[in-house]
Amino acid sequence: MQIEDTLGFDAIAARFVEQTAKRETVVGIIGLGYVGLPLLLAFHRSGFHTFGFDIDPVKIEKLEAGRSYIHHIGADAVASLVASGRSRLTTDYSLLSEVDAIVICVPTPLTRYRDPDMSFVQATAEAIAPHLKRGQLVTLESTTYPMTSEDLLATILERGSGLTAGQDFAIAYSPEREDPGNPDFDVAAIPKVVGADVAGAGDMAEALYSGVAKRVVRVPSMRTAEAVKLTENVFRAVNIALVNELKVIFERMGIDVFEVIDAAKTKPFGFMPFYPGPGIGGHCIPVDPFYLTWKAREFGIHTRFIELAGEINSAMPQWVVARLAEALSDRRGKPIRGARVLVVGLAYKRNVDDVRESPSLVLIEMLQERGAVVDYFDPFVPTMPMTRKHGELVGRDSITWDADTLAGFDAALIATDHDDIDIEMLVRHVPLVVDSRGATRRLPAELQARVVRA
Template identity: 80%
Template sequence: MAAAFVGRVESREAKVGIVGLGYVGLPLLLAFHAAGFRTFGFDIDPAKIEKLQGGKSYIHHIAEKRIAALVGSGRTVLTTDYSRIAEVDAMLICVPTPLTRYRDPDMSFVVATAEAIAPHLRAGQLVTLESTTYPMTSEDLLAAILEQGSGLQAGRDFAIAYSPEREDPGNPDFDTNSIPKVVGADTAAAGDMAEALYATVTARVVRVASMRTAEAVKLTENVFRAVNIALVNELKVIFDQMGIDVFDVIDAAKTKPFGFMPFYPGPGIGGHCIPVDPFYLTWKAREFGIHTRFIELAGEINSGMPQWVVGRLVSALSDRLGKPIRGARVLVVGLAYKKNVDDVRESPSLVLMEMLEERGALVDYYDPFVPVMRRTRKHGEFEGRASIGWSPEALAGYDAALIATDHDGIDLATLVKSVPLVVDSRGASRALSPELQARVVRA
């Protein structure tokens, strides 16, 4: 099985299917297409398929000319028809793995995808899960569903592997091709198959001992980030009370050439990874009688940051303008969870807007990357809201502005000159003149 598969990969005869065409799946589809493979893109959302077939991109940092090249080549099938899974040699599953309202793993997308694939699975295929998940998902959940639904056996009839996605949307320095790919498989032969496949689109493949090891790698990367962000968020609150700028502290500390890695505070954490992934490990650890105190403490600190930021804004409105938050017009600057992307998944900006409106504020937002709010799992009430137009006249109508995302290109000088109170939760105003900085409240 492995030798024939590797031969087809090397000759580019292998057909590669990507299941789930979001922020992870679509770049992967483009990468395999660029490497010369015949590719299949599967998604349950017909609107996505229709846009792609029309040469349109629904992800800001993916240029439409790349989509046009994909569609125009004649080597790509874009479909909602999962029966065509039977035509591919490898299928890479890139579906969401969110949390439930109780912060438990929501595996419904993985389960539904596996159940849709299983009837069409055939001998000799490679199935790789890329969705972030808890250790042992691939062997205990995915493989079991595929075996039951297909009548085939993993490791004997088809190969299964896990390779965690490592996308960083909007990062100009790293992309699918340059980020090393971690791969773990259920057998040595499956590992050879997965390694051969990924080696065609990534600079380096890192083989690990097992699928559960690969699953743990991804969680470790994001737990590391979550804990360190929580640390600097806590330091921000402490230093603020001492009249110390945490960004000045970090800038000086990072001049040490060893023993320090800079992380930066903000109004909370967002995106699919950091707010979600650590709790997958926390949930699985309970099965083994382990209480993940460090991870959960980091989660408490990070999830508490929006409340601290709103408290700073409320106090500043009262102290500087003599106004209550109720009835105040507040502009949230930046809706995406990080700079220079259109991704609003788990964005703290949405929490900030919700909290401000609960206190009676009249809230609008400005984000050049998010002209109209799409529906999100937790904040459906914001669907359809539109970004305001950016002008001194429009800005002057607000009592306060809260910088929640530090997109490049936003004219912060005009913002500070036009709005009576500007609260900065990202340290973005540090680039302004000392005179303008003096008018900004840090949060």
């Protein structure tokens, strides 16, 4: 879309909304990971011409060959994208000048000191700026602290392009709400929150996301939209911390926390079930609360409640390993040093291949530090991929799942309860199973003697 230099921003916005309704807007997605690739496919399915950008040439090569590198995204969807002729996949950011809407879906991890690492957003903004043109919409989807879009993203784009946000180009924030592996909630089914500081920019963002989502929820500003995402995940982190603490308490009392939760959730109001585990993983819940605590310090506020939840969740791997060591000693008469331990499940949650921030990685390292000989099994992660941490685990292979192999372990630790894992077979062949997910609850009574809850 060519924009005349004399055209005002309201007219720019009106033209964008009109062309988007007719599917004439060209959409570019930057970052083709667990957020960006599903979004690219959603825009493609909705009839838009799309560009997919990523700095990793291996990803681009796989996609161009019609292959998916994310388990829950089928190769047929990727093949359809490539064969359509309506999408281009590239590492060449100069092609951003050919799109009308630029959607940023890059990582926002934490530093080793639990401060926000904005290097990916910053580098992406700097890559966009030289190619930015009048009339384009730039939206950020990466989870971040309030005021990132206005203070960091807009500043870099304006400085590098010579254009002005809200006059020459539009900027908005729309938090990703992906739930990898959940078949009930794809991009279209999840309401899309959008926020912009200029009315025309909000109109453009609302029009864009209305093209792929059944419902768009518009909020008054970018910082409000940024706060929405943090609030969602702080809520989850705090409640998971609560049930993790209850698990420890109830275990000492001889009470099964899963039975408590199952009964409590029958109440039709005032209760929402959350479930304990060996820690928390994924890109959002272990990270997002610390983005808010970091920003809150700028305003002289100490987020005691959020930080306490983080401490509880971060301590769960230590508690699980201690339970395993205690059970090995009490039930098998073996020390943890030298014991052969199988960690079952490497992904951070069931039925996905996503290992980002997975507590399983922490568990493996902690067990090894105590002298255990550790292997893992995960049907979704046959080989340990590269991560920003835990580099010494990269390249390890999942074990072969058979009776003879399982019988060679002194203990197994269920860290992720994938549906495809035969839990009964595990318990029958490994003499001690430590269950941190409640995966063994429905096994026959005669097998429960082999199981310890953690």
